[in-house]
Amino acid sequence: MKFSLVDALVSLESGKAITMIKQVSLAEEYLADHFPDFPVLPGVMMLEAAVQAAAWLVRECQGFHHSLVVLREARGIRYGSFVAPGHALRVHAQAIRMEAHSSEFKIRGTVGEATAIQGRVELVHKSLKDTDSSLAGLDDVMIEQLRRQWHQLQRAVVA
Secondary structure (H helix, E strand, O other), X not given: OOOOOOOEEEEEEOOOEEXXXXXXXXXXXXXXXXXXXXXXXXXXXXXXXXXXXHHHHHHHHOOOOOOEEEEEEEEEEEEOOOOOOOOXXXXXXXXXXXXXXXXXXXXEEEEOOEEEEEEEEEEEEEOHHHXXXXXXXXXXXXXXXXXXXXXXXXXXXXX
16 A cells, blocks of 8 residues: 555444544645645545545455455445545445455545545455465565554554
């Protein structure tokens, strides 16, 4: 994962649901580019935060078996309220289906009581070694980094 759009774990029901927080700050450079006079979190970043939350649930449930958990499809995505600097986007992903190599989630992101994003996402779970066995060592390194990041997310303080 090149960048993380979730900052802390709020709640976890293994194999069923996860809630995570994304704190939005003016320090995030892309905010100034989206609407120069109106900095808000772009919709694609809200979607990515939801995908990352769902991916953490997959990893936790499947014992970090795969090095890659990525978006296959997003359906029925609707956006509501803006997410501005100083806001906390609370992302909830509820598993609809979770299998060995794919999963589907209902996602919802809120700021306070207002819905910022909702819809469904389908993820695919795979490892680099699935296509090239010589990459098994890289899979191991990636999985170890993900495990460390997961422990940090679990210890993060939610305001």
